[in-house]
Amino acid sequence: MSEEQGRKRSDSTAGSIPSMETSGEQLKDETVVVVLGASGDLAKKKTFPALFALFAQGLLPKDVHIVGYARTKMDEAEFYKRETQYIKGDDSKIEEFKKISSYISGQYDGDEGFQELLKHLEKLEGDRKTKNRVFYMALPPSVFTTVAKGLKKNVYSENGINRIIIEKPFGKDLESCREMMSELKAQWQENETYRIDHYLGKEMIKNLLVLRFGNVFLDAAFNKNFVSNVQITFKEPFGTEGRGGYFDEFGIIRDVCQNHLLQTLSILAMERPVSFSAEDIRDEKVKVLRSIPAIDQKDVLLGQYVAEGDKPGYLDDDTVPKGSVCPTFAAMTLWVNNPRWEGVPFIMKAGKALNESKVEIRVQFKDALQGIFTDIPRNELVMRIQPEEAVYLKMNAKLPGFATRAVPTELDLTYKKRFVDTNIPQAYEALILDAFKGDHSNFVRDDELDVAWKIFTPILHWIDGKDAPKPEPYPYGSRGPKQIDAFTSKFGYKRSPQEYSWPQTSASL
Secondary structure, X not given: XXXXXXXXXXXXXXXXXXXXXXXOOOOOEOEEEEEEOOOOHHHHHHHHHHHHHHHHOOOOOEOOEEEEEEOOOOOHHHHHHHHOOOOOOOHHHHHHXXXXXXXXXXXXXXXXXXXXXXXXXXXXXXXXXXXXXXXXXXXXHHHHHHHHHHHHHHOOOOOOOEEEEXXXXXXXXXXXXXXXXXXXXXXXXXXXXXXXXXHHHOHHHHHHHHHHHOOHHHHHHOOXXXXXXXEEEEEOOOOOOOOHHHHHXXXXXXXXXXXXXXXXXXXXXXXXXXXXXHHHHHHHHHHHHHOOOOOOHHHEEEEEEEOEOOEOXXXXXXXXXXXXXXXXXXXXXXXXXXXOOOOOEEEXXXXXXXXXXXXXXXXXXXXXXXXXXXXXXXXXXXXXXXXXXXXXXXXXXXXXXXXXXXXXXXXXXXXXXXXXXXXXXXXXXXXXXXXXXXOOOOOOOHHHHHHHHHHHHHHHHHHHOOOOOOOEXXXXXXXXXXXXXXXXXXXXXXXOOOOOOOOOOOOOO
């Protein structure tokens, strides 16, 4: 091998993660994807657009065919209209996508519909020797187990690979989750099952592993000796918008905290895995989740938005039960009782009808040693998950000029500025591609679900019970309940005493 060839080979492998790239049996050709619930919003807005994006980039298996299945009776033209309603792309590609798509209607609770589906699949597969089938359940949880049983009994391929992709929510508490998982596992093996939490497909969440373990200084500083507190924040600027009936059944904690934010916490706080293979990563996530005790009532702040100006309150939504005390905002503190994180509060905040759209992780470090500086701000590592992915480290530097004065500034990695020619995939695109690759690392394992529900079930039963706490009112478009600053302050969070201007600071301060 010449020196130039060696250098090229070295460049192509630099930064690679072999254990992550060879994690499963890939579906490369002769695969049928069945989207169950094909007439619903999830399929139209997320599943089909993600499949199209992968198709347009040539990332789907060769000779793939997509079959929609739902109870709704519709002809081919109506299905194509619904399938492509939210797809943006080249018209010719969209036409090609339609040609590999078809639809069949049938019930979810009987064999007849699934047997018709089987006939349709066998017609598409023809004389293929290998018949790989992927079943995407874009369905309400009430029919998960029924459909899983029907698929296994009637449509399961005996001459190929079978995979089933399931959307959250996975139960409403520990008991219902265990019941659901038991019924699913009686039909489908764990290595065939892919439980989606779409936050695990977001670019910044996937980047957490590399940030943590690919940067020595960060990993060394992520512990109780340096970190004062961690905040994981989810903010939506809109209310239930007529979907209050569905939301009221689950609430903000089940909808966001128990899954999206807890998954984020587990990746942020986990120990270094043996490798980046799926099981090694998920083993470490389970370990850190097992170190978290059930949430204490005194560590919780609940809120519910009320009308402000022309914006209606939660109880003004006609679909919401009268007098509901369902929280639309929740702040809660979790504690990780292990040697690395003991005593460090992890503060989750999630809410609807707030002042902005934002999801971020904020790691606030402890105070600099006193005696030299007066009221110097704390360092913070901020990882913005959405919108506009970014990582920035708030640090102190000398203000330019004759005077010696420390001012807050930052080291900034804003993705759209740094990675100018990169198309960041949507979460569903990344996860569906992972499922085709057989990579479970960004999907939720059954024991992860079990331990996650153990953390949240006591507080959920308190909120759902007869003596349910009344949530604090907050105006639509505000930062949340007025008590939120006192709540975060109680757990050690300090706001900067100086005005912080990002991304520019005037030197004439």
